[in-house]
Amino acid sequence: MIESNSAFWRWQEYQRVMPNxxxxxxxxxxxxxxxxxxGSKAVVLVNGKxxxxxxxRTGSNSPESAAKALDWALKGTGLKQSDIKYxxxxxxxxxNVSFADKALTExxxxxxxxxxxxGSGVHTVLDVGGQDIKAIRCDDTGRVTSFxxxxxxxAGTGRGMxxxxxxxxxxxxxxxxxxxxxxxxxxxxxxxxxAFAKTEAVGLLRKGWSKEKVLAAxxxxxAVRMSNLxxxxxxxxxxxxxxxxxxxxxxxxxxxxxxxxxxxxxxNWREGGLDPMIAGxxxxxxxxxxxxxxxxxx
Amino acid sequence: MxxxxxxxxxxxxxxxxxxSDKCDGCGRCVVQCVNGVLQVAPVFIDLEDKSVVVVxxxxxxxxxxxxxxxxxxxxxxxxxxxxxxxxIKCVFDAx
Amino acid sequence: MITVGxxxxxxxxxxxxxxxxxxxxxVQTFVGFDPVQALQNAVQQVLKAAxxxxxxxxxxxxxxSSVESTLYNAAVVSMxxxxxxxxxxxxxxxxxxxxxGAEEARAVKCDDRGVMVDFVVNERCAAGAGAFVxxxxxALEVKIEDMGLLSLKAExxxxxxxxxxxxxxxxxxxxxxxxxxxxxxxxxxxxAMADRVSSMIYxxxxxxxxxxxxxxxxxxxxxASLKRKLGVDVLIAEFPEYAGxxxxxxxxxxxxxxxxx
Numbered sequence: 001m002i003e004s005n006s007a008f009w010r011w012q013e014y015q016r017v018m019p020n021x022x023x024x025x026x027x028x029x030x031x032x033x034x035x036x037x038x039g040s041k042a043v044v045l046v047n048g049k050x051x052x053x054x055x056x057r058t059g060s061n062s063p064e065s066a067a068k069a070l071d072w073a074l075k076g077t078g079l080k081q082s083d084i085k086y087x088x089x090x091x092x093x094x095x096n097v098s099f100a101d102k103a104l105t106e107x108x109x110x111x112x113x114x115x116x117x118x119g120s121g122v123h124t125v126l127d128v129g130g131q132d133i134k135a136i137r138c139d140d141t142g143r144v145t146s147f148x149x150x151x152x153x154x155a156g157t158g159r160g161m162x163x164x165x166x167x168x169x170x171x172x173x174x175x176x177x178x179x180x181x182x183x184x185x186x187x188x189x190x191x192x193x194x195a196f197a198k199t200e201a202v203g204l205l206r207k208g209w210s211k212e213k214v215l216a217a218x219x220x221x222x223a224v225r226m227s228n229l230x231x232x233x234x235x236x237x238x239x240x241x242x243x244x245x246x247x248x249x250x251x252x253x254x255x256x257x258x259x260x261x262x263x264x265x266x267x268n269w270r271e272g273g274l275d276p277m278i279a280g281x282x283x284x285x286x287x288x289x290x291x292x293x294x295x296x297x298x
Numbered sequence: 299m300x301x302x303x304x305x306x307x308x309x310x311x312x313x314x315x316x317x318s319d320k321c322d323g324c325g326r327c328v329v330q331c332v333n334g335v336l337q338v339a340p341v342f343i344d345l346e347d348k349s350v351v352v353v354x355x356x357x358x359x360x361x362x363x364x365x366x367x368x369x370x371x372x373x374x375x376x377x378x379x380x381x382x383x384x385x386i387k388c389v390f391d392a393x
Numbered sequence: 394m395i396t397v398g399x400x401x402x403x404x405x406x407x408x409x410x411x412x413x414x415x416x417x418x419x420v421q422t423f424v425g426f427d428p429v430q431a432l433q434n435a436v437q438q439v440l441k442a443a444x445x446x447x448x449x450x451x452x453x454x455x456x457x458s459s460v461e462s463t464l465y466n467a468a469v470v471s472m473x474x475x476x477x478x479x480x481x482x483x484x485x486x487x488x489x490x491x492x493x494g495a496e497e498a499r500a501v502k503c504d505d506r507g508v509m510v511d512f513v514v515n516e517r518c519a520a521g522a523g524a525f526v527x528x529x530x531x532a533l534e535v536k537i538e539d540m541g542l543l544s545l546k547a548e549x550x551x552x553x554x555x556x557x558x559x560x561x562x563x564x565x566x567x568x569x570x571x572x573x574x575x576x577x578x579x580x581x582x583x584x585a586m587a588d589r590v591s592s593m594i595y596x597x598x599x600x601x602x603x604x605x606x607x608x609x610x611x612x613x614x615x616x617a618s619l620k621r622k623l624g625v626d627v628l629i630a631e632f633p634e635y636a637g638x639x640x641x642x643x644x645x646x647x648x649x650x651x652x653x654x
Contacts, residue, residue, distance in 0.1 A: 104342050148302030152359040154559035163559060193308035195519035195528065195558040229306060290345055308517035359556045363592030
């Protein structure tokens with residue numbers, strides 16, 4: 001059951017309740033809320049199993065966005081806030097989740113969530129968001145063993161890709177496909193710095209390079225940057241890519257080439273699968289259950 | 299857990315790397331740090347909040363500048379030298 | 394003896410002509426679409442300004458980040474050695490020579506004979522070069538030539554977190570929306586850039602006298618921030634943006650004198 005809001009943005013606000021699930025007073029109901037810079041996500045778990053989730057846009061007011069995401073997630077479940085045993089907040093706006101019992105970093109939650117979505121075989125997670133890149137390594141239980149977060153430099157981030165989409169006047173959602181539309185893969189641009197790569201690209205266009213070829217050269221440089229970040233924390237298959245740029249096939253396929261490893265496929269959330277966007281909130285909800293049990297000596 | 303605090307940009311890579319399994323939170327490196335980059339803070343590991351050294355949030359993106367004076371690329375940084383359990387190191391490669 | 398030096402950058406070409414240790418003429422021009430043509434035009438202009446012909450020139454020496462061609466049979470020298478030469482030409486006691494241009498920054502350490510002993514360079518991150526100030530000036534809607542004086546009006550600096558040209562633009566826009574004075578934002582921009590340039594210099598040590606050359610030396614806002622950050626006086630050469638070309642010409646001169654003897 002999918003209820004969606006207007007689709008004026010690149011992704012839809014929506015809510016889902018898993019079929020064939022129910023709850024009673026005896027169950028442990030926990031919630032994870034992930035307040036990101038763009039989207040706020042809330043996941044409801046019953047005894048550590050996903051029951052429902054809601055995804056909304058983060059407005060200018062983070063506390064409201066967190067509450068709204070939870071309202072969405074609770075819709076149609078019959079659950080009230082008072083039925084929830086423990087709430088963990090995460091994400092960049094985690095301090096603004098006023099109803100949370102604890103706030104955790106998104107790194108720990110993301111790995112835990114990926115472990116639930118893709119299974120215990122996932123050991124490396126590359127998360128590429130609008131303004132940062134995270135490389136996370138974890139064990140079979142989703143426990144983080146090594147991580148880094150790069151949010152100092154725009155190279156490779158969604159924002160960096162937008163700069164190129166603007167420069168080449170191509171819709172952002174098309175740049176991945178277009179970058180693969182070349183006869184032969186050109187060498188990567190020499191500068192990963194987005195500001196300098198932009199100057200370099202203008203020069204290449206003047207030389208007569210097609211937009212596709214320029215895009216390929218830039219995307220390749222960004223993919224090399226990402227794969228170097230992964231190598232730093234250590235690559236161990238299986239490997240998944242999450243975040244907005246996971247939809248950019250030009251990036252994902254080049255990261256695969258640079259690493260020599262294929263990444264696991266995305267679950268098809270439109271047809272009953274779990275949406276990778278909820279990974280952080282899901283991990284937070286799983287930690288909420290563990291922390292609740294610990295506090296009760298269970 | 300091995301945490302890489304810092305960044306890679308066009309000019310190079312600059313990371314302070316903390317192994318929270320080795321770190322006992324003694325804080326000697328914090329005292330030695332001339333720029334106030336480090337602090338001992340709770341980090342969530344195995345459902346516990348363990349007190350270990352971390353790089354302050356507002357310093358992560360400035361490691362390359364804040365730490366340059368300590369010559370971390372030559373393993374001369376006081377934080378690295380002060381740690382008796384080998385829990386902190388600097389990984390700096392300017393290109 | 395007359396020698397010519399040229400500095401071919403990513404955006405502009407500078408040419409200097411000297412007669413022994415006297416500067417006869419200098420010319421700056423944009424690279425544009427045809428760097429070879431741009432260089433030839435600049436050399437013709439500088440010869441005309443000095444009132445000499447090409448055959449009067451004993452040697453041509455080239456430097457710069459985009460130097461490719463070997464026009465005029467020019468010997469190529471590194472920007473590092475060129476700025477070291479020019480810096481110690483102006484200030485014989487210079488030990489640290491810093492060059493900040495639009496797209497790169499570098500620093501050279503010299504010993505007491507003016508010989509380069511170490512150097513450091515950033516030409517791969519725009520946040521550590523003049524391009525950062527240019528981009529932030531655009532976001533502030535302030536002319537780049539007005540940024541420096543504007544920043545000097547501020548008693549304090551706003552807080553800019555972004556350390557990337559791309560992220561910095563949105564940071565500046567949000568500061569404007571918060572109605573922070575533009576002068577304080579401008580000062581924050583220079584402070585941020587001075588932070589990055591000085592961190593680069595720390596790697597070779599800050600040894601007085603410190604000399605600043607390149608386009609950055611003409612920006613009063615940047616110079617003020619760099620002085621504050623380094624805590625030492627920063628000497629500014631005359632026509633600092635020509636330092637690379639001048640250094641090349643001086644190196645050419647020295648070589649000619651050696652081979653003549």
